[in-house]
Amino acid sequence: MGKQDTGVYLLVIKLKSKQRISAGKLPACVFKSGIYLYSGRAKRSLRGRLQRHLKKEKKLFWHIDYFLQKAEIKEIWAKYDSFDECQAVSQVKNLIKDADFPQIKFGSSDCLCPSHLIYLPEDTNLGLLRKKLSLEKVETSGNQV
Secondary structure, eight states: OOSOSOEEEEEEEEEOSOEEEOOTTSOOEEEOSEEEEEEEEESSOHHHHHHHHHOSSSOOOSHHHHHHTTSEEEEEEEEETOOOHHHHHHHHHHHOTTOBOOSSOTTOTTSSOSOSEEEEOTTOOHHHHHHHTTOEEEOOGGGOO
């Protein structure tokens, strides 16, 4: 990465088919197929956090770990030395009016956000969205961050 190893990140995730997913202690929820964004942060070792997200074999700890058992990370976006993943969620919702939250408080049990997982409409221009959010695309070739 070459930068300080901290920051906010957004995982761009594809869920190929409609799935009923149970994430930890959350009630099972049906997620429609399509593209999702997940907002998270790493106050240290951002690289390690992102590499962990890319692994399929891992101890399931966070809500997103359960979701990623059924879905695939397509891209990772980051803003280094920034820690407000709630602001990232809010910005996405403001920019993409038809973005939708799941019925459960996914990944946001320690804040007031309805969810840190956001469903995007099919026609969302991801490149433009990333630029409007001022996020950098993280190179993930070979699942190495």
